[in-house]
Amino acid sequence: MSSKIARFIDDNEEKLVQQRRLFHQHPEVGFTEYITTYEIYHFLRGMDCDLAIGKSVLSSDERMGVPASDLLELSEQRAKAYGVPEEFLEKIKGGHTGAVATFDTGRKGSHIALRFDIDALPVKEAGSSGHIPKNEGFNSCHNGEMHACAHDGHASIGLMVAKFLNENMDDLSGKFTLIFQPAEEGGRGAEPIVSNGWLDNVDYFFSGHIGVEDLPVGKVSATTAGFLASSKVDAYFIGKAAHAGLEPNAGKNALLAASASSIHLNGIARHKDGSTRINVGKIEAGSGRNVIADSGKIEFETRGSTSELDDYMMSEAERIIHSTAGLYGVESSLETVGKALNVSCDDDLIEVVRDSVKESSLIDEVRDVANLGASEDVTFMIEKVQKEHGKATFMVFHSPLKAGHHQSDFNFDEKVLSVGLETYLSVLTHLNNKESSSS
């Protein structure tokens, strides 16, 4: 089989890069992946699979942190302008993005699920001359949005996995579920997909990430540790407006409450038991310069290397926010809009990955484990699969990185796309073969 895979990659390498660049040019933040979802749909339709879109992909009510309706509409209009057909948009509008493709061979065998995340970040892409997407003309054409976390690559790999499955259905057994997940950033998209049952009765689950550590292309980590449990929370402050010149004493300053909360949240004490994180990523408060601000909002997240540590951070955060509001005589409230867990990958799969790619010419090292040190809502899927006695892992396809993830000049070496694709294909066929040979 490995020579078949090598040939497939040779034949599709250009397409793989091309598709990634298409996604890169049209980055869409979580739950607004209308163009992206359409391109995925467009690529997959006609294949020998069941193709789910819209509310059957994710549970509408379980979604957290869906953008406000006016922002959704702007993205929908952009998608229309791009050429997404209206009847298609109708099915996914209101933030029902993402897709699931199911390839059922009809033959006895394991149920293997793969997950590819597809959303972008609210980062303005670098326009500097050293930035390759800029140089090669495939930089973001959505101002203020960018694929700065390699999900463009993930999505492209997922499409090629589908193409391979479609072309080789006759040689495979069991069932394959390919999940194209929206809204990974912010920990919002995975849980509502789990809620809709897509991870029920899965025997093997694989997902992965490009980059993470700045290493040469050809190195793959079979599992990942260091998933940070995380909470994504919005805090609202309601004060009282007053004329800032005439009666400064009459206001209740929601802007200062939001600002001071940001400062004090940033000062939550480190914890003896492990890594923690806090970030207030966005603040908006006040309406006019000469009015004491009567409202404010901050968007923040906490993380911990265990769920207990994330709980510690959140309990500190709650006290800080409500106390700081009190300090300014302002009212405060919190809304959780995203979550990620801390899980462990199945160590058994290290051997599986290692054996699978033994003959690869692209992959020169399989490492046991990469350290993420960040949050991933794939953890909701891994938890679900393991709860039902399946095995799950999150792999890393390393690449040289000129800039860190989420930075405006983030990019990866596109040769890693083939490495990722080969890993997935090798693992799938290896597990299939093992089963047929053992049966």
Added chain:
Amino acid sequence: MSSKIARFIDDNEEKLVQQRRLFHQHPEVGFTEYITTYEIYHFLRGMDCDLAIGKSVLSSDERMGVPASDLLELSEQRAKAYGVPEEFLEKIKGGHTGAVATFDTGRKGSHIALRFDIDALPVKEAGSSGHIPKNEGFNSCHNGEMHACAHDGHASIGLMVAKFLNENMDDLSGKFTLIFQPAEEGGRGAEPIVSNGWLDNVDYFFSGHIGVEDLPVGKVSATTAGFLASSKVDAYFIGKAAHAGLEPNAGKNALLAASASSIHLNGIARHKDGSTRINVGKIEAGSGRNVIADSGKIEFETRGSTSELDDYMMSEAERIIHSTAGLYGVESSLETVGKALNVSCDDDLIEVVRDSVKESSLIDEVRDVANLGASEDVTFMIEKVQKEHGKATFMVFHSPLKAGHHQSDFNFDEKVLSVGLETYLSVLTHLNNKESSSS
């Protein structure tokens, strides 16, 4: 003449209220008064006056703090939807709002200029049941904008003054310039009107404000003291984005720099020499929750009871902002977008006002002076008139106030509209009479 004025007011009282309510329903913040300008134009055209709109009203280049072009466009589209004709919009678009009507009797006499400000505030109007504009159905239909500073009343009074002049041209002498000024809030509209020469060679200048102190209707202050000198400034912070989970140490946090600047600006020490004010009215920073914010902006204003005190506040503010940026390794810059001065009204006009309204049945007390304790860019006009040896005052038409200026439930007693109108008309005719009798 006073009986003629009384009759005119009787006849036009309803119109005066109606016009105010029309403005109240369509509040537009500074330099976006497209609907308001059109309604003024619509009311005045056909009268026996020269009517200036667009770039002849205010010097395009002298304007500070003009909203971003996309915001201007949104307002222009709103005006179009309202019914403002496209050819009219064409002349005032890009923030060239406001109007000047000149009534020249052709007869020898003083040049008297009056100024009425017309802009609204970025305040969301109260929807509570006790709020009269809500009860009577004329509350703001522009979400997030509100006439919370009585400029709706000022504009309406100005229109009725024009109507009176138009109807009584034959009985008057000299020249009358009626200025409908945009963008008073933020101290942005007056200076570019002065730059265009509208206050050159003015003998008498009158303007005024409804409210200020919570007093029964019928009390008028002939002059105003306590104009606070003021600076309106935007501060920008440029940091460096980074993944908040993966490498929190790699960012330069512009959100925290903006927040800490707000806190520390708010702590500028009081000054021994008099009143000062500081308000950060608006903050926006960051893009996404899991990204260290790489940009931030605050909009603030300082005030002082003298220009020296405002200078003290601004020099403190600059040091604070740049140092706080340094604290986070972030770059900062400042842009001045508005200014107001500290001036003194001409005391001689106290007698003039008092004599003018002696026979009024609406006005039961003329006070020497009201204390504003706030900033007004009318000060640029007063300064100009006085520099050329004219006399100028800023009157106050008091009203009971349930809530302070700029608050979401601000309103005034509409009977004060007649008081204001009568005061202007009485003063104009009184000065005319004095001159004719003395000549």
Added chain:
Amino acid sequence: MSSKIARFIDDNEEKLVQQRRLFHQHPEVGFTEYITTYEIYHFLRGMDCDLAIGKSVLSSDERMGVPASDLLELSEQRAKAYGVPEEFLEKIKGGHTGAVATFDTGRKGSHIALRFDIDALPVKEAGSSGHIPKNEGFNSCHNGEMHACAHDGHASIGLMVAKFLNENMDDLSGKFTLIFQPAEEGGRGAEPIVSNGWLDNVDYFFSGHIGVEDLPVGKVSATTAGFLASSKVDAYFIGKAAHAGLEPNAGKNALLAASASSIHLNGIARHKDGSTRINVGKIEAGSGRNVIADSGKIEFETRGSTSELDDYMMSEAERIIHSTAGLYGVESSLETVGKALNVSCDDDLIEVVRDSVKESSLIDEVRDVANLGASEDVTFMIEKVQKEHGKATFMVFHSPLKAGHHQSDFNFDEKVLSVGLETYLSVLTHLNNKESSSS
């Protein structure tokens, strides 16, 4: 009489300066004026007056903000080392400083009370070469304490007034009470003196201050306005210690609570109704570098141009302190340790002062009123006298000032001492004469 006063001043000018310099060298902060009290006692004993010291001067229980007993003891030991006899110290120890001298002529006449404050400040005196006390060798020999508010001058003037009264008893009528008040700084000494009845049944009350405005010697203000109402408060924070390296999360950080309270107190909004002040003058928190601080204390004061404004500041301060403590999970408590009021001097006394010094060669101008813009607990005395229908004023003896009050290089022109002395003597004899002539 005025020639007699002039001669007295001529004869005693050197003594006046010498005595001031003695006090200047031995500055003692409030309620530790052991040396100062002894020197006053030493100067007055033997005169024809009743001389009160110890608990009869001030009500022990009414004192606020008495230093801790170990600090009192250090000062008492210092006084002993200076040469204050033990049996004298015994009577005033524990912070019962100050003295009252009563000269009763036995003849019918008004009861006139004068008050001289005697305490120093916790300021380290400047050692720079331009500082006159340093140059002339009479700078503070108490490290960290300094007469930086001219009370050394006030006390010296008071002694010379006593000497004059003693020498001229036969020519005077009525009763004279000379109060040497401790602990004016912090607003602590006046109220317990009032409590002991020393201001009962007083017909005229005079006190005064050297400096205030930087003017040439020879100018006197007959009354003072702008007394700021003031509260002096200590706030305590109780947290929980923990090893800062091993378990930083286990502490409750009282140092950060105290620090953040200071920052946020400093940000109390200005008030529309007038001047306010806030100062955290001292902070102490924590014990060791590697321990999360479990205790903290701040010493602050609020002021307002009216008592309502001071109340506003204090109610803001309380909310801020308790909320900030909550922010860090720390407990907080407040203790009021001093107070001053807002009062008005009696305008009638302007004429009295002006008439009294008409023939003075030292005083070339009597101004109606000086603006203090600060707090003085003489206000408790003035309030008491006025409540019982006496007349009271607080005069200012202006002097050139190289540096502001409370600064480490504060000093005044010693010629002002004669001006102050002459004013008091002139007023006393003038009132006496008026009464005899009118009787």
Added chain:
Amino acid sequence: MSSKIARFIDDNEEKLVQQRRLFHQHPEVGFTEYITTYEIYHFLRGMDCDLAIGKSVLSSDERMGVPASDLLELSEQRAKAYGVPEEFLEKIKGGHTGAVATFDTGRKGSHIALRFDIDALPVKEAGSSGHIPKNEGFNSCHNGEMHACAHDGHASIGLMVAKFLNENMDDLSGKFTLIFQPAEEGGRGAEPIVSNGWLDNVDYFFSGHIGVEDLPVGKVSATTAGFLASSKVDAYFIGKAAHAGLEPNAGKNALLAASASSIHLNGIARHKDGSTRINVGKIEAGSGRNVIADSGKIEFETRGSTSELDDYMMSEAERIIHSTAGLYGVESSLETVGKALNVSCDDDLIEVVRDSVKESSLIDEVRDVANLGASEDVTFMIEKVQKEHGKATFMVFHSPLKAGHHQSDFNFDEKVLSVGLETYLSVLTHLNNKESSSS
């Protein structure tokens, strides 16, 4: 030999506890261990060893963070009152505390060095009824100082090791250096001892700590990981005093600069590469309530799991302090007063410790490694020994802990003293035996 050790412990267990309680009652912070040093000297003199005290123990000039001379004197006076002879005090005064005892058998063999730290913390000991030192009457009689980190136990164990060596000199070979180190807290005492050559040519180095993890008595860790590199720094702020009521604008507020520095230091971003710590443990600023504070000081420490991480913390700290000073127009300076390194213990010694205590009845488990997660200046000694090719470790003698280290109710189970003593004695004799048997 192990039975000899067991018997020695049986015979001296009571003395071991008694000696610990003596130290516990007389806690002395770093470089003021006058009583402690005397008690150590008193115990050791007469033994068959060289006994060094005073400047030969530690290099006077290399000491950082020596308390101010007035504080040293207070402690010296306390020691004199306790009964420390004047001629002894003379030799160690000025902060030259600690002692080194050298037992040289004269026989060929390894040079083994042991180190016991002896200083206390500036923590006020708990007075609650559940606190055993309180219950059993051996709580601190020095207000504000406490043995809250078990150094009382370390010192006591050291004395008993000396006693054993003294009693068994004939059966031993090689050389033994017992270092009683002052000022471990704050990372100040080890480096000047290394400077004086005491760690030159050492073959084996052992030190250890009681507690660390809350485990039953009987568990020993043979090595320690997780030494945090640390910097101990004082920051000074120099502002300008002014009268807080009269001219609040004229001051430069050093108190607010110190407070804001504390808040902002506490907000240094976590680092992707590992654990970091920051603690401002002490703040003092300002002199009087009504004076704008002209000086302030904070005492803080940074830590990192590597020296690079500590460098990161310090470079952030420096920028923050200088920028925050700039924010208030105040001058700032920093002084490093202590340091600790990050080192690795020699893994070979795990086997040595395990073998040594094989027959112990007190020790039921030898763990490979304990995780400190804190700083220890023993790292300077370990670094020195390893640099000269000796082997070094830092062991942990676990104990149940009701409260964390440095907390006011810290205490340990006194049975751990015997465990510690047995471990040292076993290791010493085991190494001796191994050498004799191998020779």
